[in-house]
Amino acid sequence: MRAVAPVEVELRIPRSCEFVRVARKTAAALAHQLEFTIHDVADIELAVSEACTNAVEHVPGQECREILVRFSADATQLVMEVVDQGPGFDPAEAAEGAPTEEGLGGLGLLVIRSLMDDLEIKCDPETGTRVRMVKYRRRS
Amino acid sequence: MTDMGAAPLRVETRLAGEGTAVLSLAGEVDVSNTARVREAALQLLSGGTKKLVVDLSATEYMDSAGLGMLVGLLKRLKESGGAMGIAGARPRVNHLFEITGLNQILALYDDVAIALKEVGR
Numbered sequence: 001m002r003a004v005a006p007v008e009v010e011l012r013i014p015r016s017c018e019f020v021r022v023a024r025k026t027a028a029a030l031a032h033q034l035e036f037t038i039h040d041v042a043d044i045e046l047a048v049s050e051a052c053t054n055a056v057e058h059v060p061g062q063e064c065r066e067i068l069v070r071f072s073a074d075a076t077q078l079v080m081e082v083v084d085q086g087p088g089f090d091p092a093e094a095a096e097g098a099p100t101e102e103g104l105g106g107l108g109l110l111v112i113r114s115l116m117d118d119l120e121i122k123c124d125p126e127t128g129t130r131v132r133m134v135k136y137r138r139r140s
Numbered sequence: 141m142t143d144m145g146a147a148p149l150r151v152e153t154r155l156a157g158e159g160t161a162v163l164s165l166a167g168e169v170d171v172s173n174t175a176r177v178r179e180a181a182l183q184l185l186s187g188g189t190k191k192l193v194v195d196l197s198a199t200e201y202m203d204s205a206g207l208g209m210l211v212g213l214l215k216r217l218k219e220s221g222g223a224m225g226i227a228g229a230r231p232r233v234n235h236l237f238e239i240t241g242l243n244q245i246l247a248l249y250d251d252v253a254i255a256l257k258e259v260g261r
Contacts (some may be wrong), residue, residue: 018146018172020170020171021147021168021170024170042232045201046203046236049203050204056171107208108203108204110204110239110240111236111239114239115239
């Protein structure tokens with residue numbers, strides 16, 4: 001893997017399910033550009049999709065109209081942040097329990113936790129919800 | 141058929157015997173098009189389908205919205221005494237089933253022919 005200069009990319013998408021694909025395709029293209037493995041590219045695409053889907057589906061009302069997706073990469077990792085202005089949710093509660101036929105639990109968060117090397121969720125009624133995900137580079 | 145702005149997905153249904161049908165999903169299944177898939181499946185159910193095989197052999201991408209839709213269909217079918225099988229999922233989608241534990245809930249088969257045989261029992 002060649003040396004990579006720090007890269008920052010920001011994307012603002014309307015809070016609409018049709019635009020989740022735009023975010024995930026951007027994530028996949030960036031990860032590919034940064035020479036992540038094909039498996040890691042797929043993981044990054046799915047994790048960003050889940051975080052954006054969460055912002056689209058679990059923010060009530062119309063007060064939040066857009067989602068900010070921020071990517072920061074250096075030689076060691078890709079950091080992805082998905083930020084919305086919604087009131088947030090309880091990550092511990094949302095992530096509880098494996099899915100069953102009766103309930104899916106926090107399926108999106110479960111997926112993100114499984115695919116990413118690090119996950120941090122901050123909810124603040126004033127500033128909104130920030131989902132921060134990290135994928136480390138694997139040395140080939 | 142595709143929706144403007146939604147992820148590209150072809151949804152096809154076919155009857156495969158008395159009370160049995162195949163729902164084929166070719167393309168990407170995400171939050172933008174799961175409602176359309178659910179609607180197609182519910183049309184089959186309201187038409188008398190009790191045993192459903194979901195053909196994922198041409199499904200290139202699926203996220204948790206797709207998983208939720210599948211589990212919802214399974215629940216609905218079981219409530220009415222029916223059954224559902226998933227056929228031909230590609231490695232990427234299978235990986236999603238594994239990391240979420242849904243491979244313990246969904247009946248997964250290598251292809252549609254095997255799924256039809258098993259679900260039809």
